[in-house]
Amino acid sequence: MSAHPGARVVLVAAMASGQGKTTVTAALARRLIRMGKRVRVFKCGPDFVDPVMLESACGTPVHNLDLWMVGLEACRQRLQDAALDADAILVEGVMGLYDGAPSSADLARAFGIPVLAVLDASAMAQTAGAVAQGLRDYGPVQMAGVIANRVASSGHAAMVKESLRDIPLIGTLARQEHHLPERQLGLVLPGEVEELQRILDALADSIEFDEAAWDALPVMAPALAPAHAVPAQIDTPLAGRTIAIAHDPSFMFMYPANVELLKALGAQITYFAPLSDDAVPDHADAVYLPGGYPELHGAALQGATRWRDSIRAAHARGVPIVAECGGMMALADGLTDSDGRRWEMAGLLPGEVAMQQRLAGLGMHALATPEGELRGHTFHYSLLATDVPPQAHTVKQRTQTPGEAVYRVGSLFASYFHGYFPSNPRAVAALFGGAP
Structure with missing residues (x-):
């Protein structure tokens, strides 16, 4: 052929x-x-x-x-x-x-x-x-x-x-x-x-x-690999760990490459739907809450008591939780939508989120970690008001000035920053509790 x-x-x-x-x-x-x-x-x-x-x-x-x-x-x-x-x-x-x-x-x-x-x-x-x-x-x-x-x-x-x-x-x-x-x-x-x-x-x-x-x-034309090429090897610091990913219309903003990388690092992936009041799976070793449109589903998230109780319990057990943008919004005390209606959220990150009429954040950002730079971006119309001091800030790629706040509350990592995981696999493995 x-x-x-x-x-x-x-x-x-x-x-x-x-x-x-x-x-x-x-x-x-x-x-x-x-x-x-x-x-x-x-x-x-x-x-x-x-x-x-x-x-x-x-x-x-x-x-x-x-x-x-x-x-x-x-x-x-x-x-x-x-x-x-x-x-x-x-x-x-x-x-x-x-x-x-x-x-x-x-x-x-x-x-x-x-x-x-x-x-x-x-x-x-x-x-x-x-x-x-x-x-x-x-x-x-x-x-x-x-x-x-x-x-x-x-x-x-x-x-x-x-x-x-x-x-x-x-x-x-x-x-x-x-x-x-x-x-x-x-x-x-x-x-x-x-x-x-x-x-x-x-x-x-x-x-x-x-x-x-x-x-x-x-x-x-497709590139031809050299005859002596050896398949690239990747460490698997997440081997044996199950990562539960929230996936429904409130939590859908995920780079396909992020999930591919988690699997390549050895993680088992399971999905759950907070909008359906799914609980965080009991066997999950870490939780990933990506961005999405929680502001459009405030009533459903407020009513999802099983989901809210389960994410609080996972946090109390010290399960690593990575919450990006919309995922972070769903973990605040409350979320006020564009019509001025306030909805109770999970309450892991003390503070209030409010939707804005104007863009509140946009652009490429990088986050410094002990494992090196993790690259990504931000794009949001809401603002978070909290008394929790940021652990760090991202750096804007264009101006090299401080960008999005990064919050650490126990095992919770939360920010408006969306990380592109393949830009630093070792940093991502550490976020999800992988072996050093």
Whole structure:
């Protein structure tokens, strides 16, 4: 059998947020799958919600790529592994193409990935060409082509195509009757969208796609491992330990790579649902409460007395508890939602959480630990008022100034900081009580 030739790879980017990158990426993934292609999708930057939506579109886990948080070589390995068995790889960018440091454009240049620009054409026609050429030449980046979103008619599409000059128009997407709705932290979660699969299929049906232009794109060949290569060995300091992970619509913001790493470190993973009033499993040696939307489920969490009693009991037993952002919010004394309603939470971290109208924290952060730097990010609309003194603060990647507070209350580690666990496996093992 001949070796797999590799995959066509594009970075789906735009001049700004709100142009329809996720909608186009989801539609294109579904369309390529219908064409018989094996599709892998990645998300550039620190993001939880878009990858969950994109996973619904393509049917496989969506990992994050970021030159700082994930690292150059880890990103390279992810892409090369995907090219071993995929025909198409779509990398959805973050914000605008050149926004951030590192930016989506930096990622594209690092790996020679051509950019597929999404242009919201709803309020422009020939100016689309100027935008596309500006996106290409400013960096510069290699431009695979354009997908024009929210096109009004075939005549409108023709004007856009003519304006692009030497840049291919690979596809157009009409103004959508049904679209993927949004909220303050990004797109809503798939379980909250009625008939999501029907919407994704409708988007795939409506995209006008130039298959010949797609087939003309270059192929990324999978890297061949040296014949003498030895599989990498990893210590297993979490061997024999069971980590219970909260997983329901209140606690869904997890990097897939985080769970993969915990397993690679030897941990057994079990899941429980606080919203269903599941208790922390008695056999759990550690608990992971990731972020999510606890503010949307205040009444259910307040009423989940079995869950609240069990997390208090686990804390009293000294079970390590790692609570990130929404997970931390659910462990405060109370949570006041955007409508001003206060709900009783678990009360492990003395203090009150209140939702804000404006963004309260955003950006890449690093946490210094005895085992070295753990990288990650923060993104939240709430504030915590507490008299508990922080044990430490993260450091903002961009400014090197203090960032999010880190609280230690007994066996509880809590912060608005979302850690990307593969950036420091030894630090993560220590957080979850692993053997030194």
